[in-house]
Amino acid sequence: MxxxxxxxxxxxxxxxxxxxxxxxxxxxxxxxxxxxxxxxxxxxxxxxxxxxxxxxxxxxxxxxxxxxxxxxxxxxxxxxxxxxxxxxxxxxxxxxxxxxxxxxxxxxxxxxxxxxxxxxxxxxxxxxxGQLFLRNAEISDCDAIAAFHLRIWRQTYGAIAPTAAVEALNFDRRQEQWRVKLSGNREQSVTLLAEDEQGQLMGLCDLTGSTISGFEDALEITHLYLDEKLRGQGVGRYFLNLAQHIAQRFRKPALVLEVVRENTAALDFYRACGGDPVAEQTYRGPLWPSDNVIIRWSSDL
Incomplete structure (x- = not known):
């Protein structure tokens, strides 16, 4: 049955x-x-x-x-x-x-x-x-997630990132990224989706064991993206609250994420949600060596 x-x-x-x-x-x-x-x-x-x-x-x-x-x-x-x-x-x-x-x-x-x-x-x-429907992502969601990720990332970083990085991080690259992520070991990973009544993807929150230097014992928010129509409605705070509970469930002492320093709107939002800027690091990626701020929350709720 x-x-x-x-x-x-x-x-x-x-x-x-x-x-x-x-x-x-x-x-x-x-x-x-x-x-x-x-x-x-x-x-x-x-x-x-x-x-x-x-x-x-x-x-x-x-x-x-x-x-x-x-x-x-x-x-x-x-x-x-x-x-x-x-x-x-x-x-x-x-x-x-x-x-x-x-x-x-x-x-x-x-x-x-x-x-x-x-x-x-x-x-x-x-x-x-409210009018949103949350669920866990599945491998069949790769295309929809890749398209959403590409659209929101370019809206956020299109004027900040180098042109070469914007062009290289295209749909095919995002699709492969999500295919690998969602088909891999998910024991300490969660990808939450928020959809509207028509099933259109409106929000994304991805969490996994941290790869940030100095914070390897934490749970990392690798992606937190919202459609602009949802901003200011408390959805981001709700995702962060769920993320803290997930960190607690995984017995992680903290929740962390990296924010590009120039993304001041995101930095202000995370501070308003209780996040503590605890470090700065330069991401040594091949496409964009960005200067990032590390935001931390305790998982002790």
């Missing part, structure tokens, strides 16, 4: 699970927006709703985030709940499930949300953030 691939979408708000005495009437404060479930059992009445509506004197467990399994499955479709819960359980996180006629919903702790998202992505599921 093949496990179904899921689309998981976070619902806004802080959720709480409350306990009332068995046989209690449904209180008026239950009614309102968001996901609501009321379960009556022989020994209790349990209510799930947004925390803001639960009176302080009611016994409750708060700090939960609700995740919708957005796919529609038949009632007897096998493996849906297992596909949703196994990745999170294997990541050592708590989770519980509630279901409606159409869908399943997962509740995870708010402070564990990014770890849960990474667990789902690692199992081949997709995670929706």
């Amino acid at each position: 093949h496990a179904p691939k899921l689309l998981l979408r976070e619902l806004p708000g802080d959720y709480a699970v409350s306990r009332l005495a068995a046989g209690s009437d449904t209180p008026d404060w239950v009614n309102g927006p968001g996901l609501v479930t009321v379960t009556s059992a022989e020994d209790e009445t349990s209510i799930l709703c947004l925390r803001e509506r639960v009176p302080a004197e009611v016994k409750q467990s708060a700090g939960w985030t609700a995740i919708q399994v957005s796919n529609l499955f038949d009632f007897d479709e096998p493996g849906v709940v297992v596909a949703a819960t196994r990745p999170v359980a294997e990541a050592g996180l708590g989770i519980f499930v509630v279901s409606t006629f159409d869908r399943d919903y997962l509740l995870v702790r708010q402070d564990s949300l990014h770890r849960a998202e990474l667990a789902w992505l690692g199992y081949g599921h997709r995670v929706q953030r």
Whole structure:
């Protein structure tokens, strides 16, 4: 049996699970927006709703985030709940499930949300953030990634890099680069893609063991590119937050990246996201010996 691939979408708000005495009437404060479930059992009445509506004197467990399994499955479709819960359980996180006629919903702790998202992505599921859809890259994505990489890199560095480097780093070269990367050993590597509703690539974050001199024990962001339409919407910060969690999962003490010194917009952005400029090095590549700033984040979240 093949496990179904899921689309998981976070619902806004802080959720709480409350306990009332068995046989209690449904209180008026239950009614309102968001996901609501009321379960009556022989020994209790349990209510799930947004925390803001639960009176302080009611016994409750708060700090939960609700995740919708957005796919529609038949009632007897096998493996849906297992596909949703196994990745999170294997990541050592708590989770519980509630279901409606159409869908399943997962509740995870708010402070564990990014770890849960990474667990789902690692199992081949997709995670929706607003109008974007995140997933792990596959070897079949090489052409789309190469074209996106080429376009954003030239927009960013076309006026900075030597003409010979701009011309040499063409589609064929990028395609081969990504083919080798995605077909190689991925044990300590992750490539995350963000797509729009039409499947158009809009963002890319690639991570692997660092090759930066003096920072070989860190996890390196080798590529972080966003379509200009996404800039200023928090997507870059979200990628960086996921990257820090990945570094922690790989037991790396830090997250690092190199930024060309002339790319002042990127330097300002990474500083604003808590990155610490810790060193400067000259990249000794054959096409462009650029002067780079090393940015570092601790993986201790």
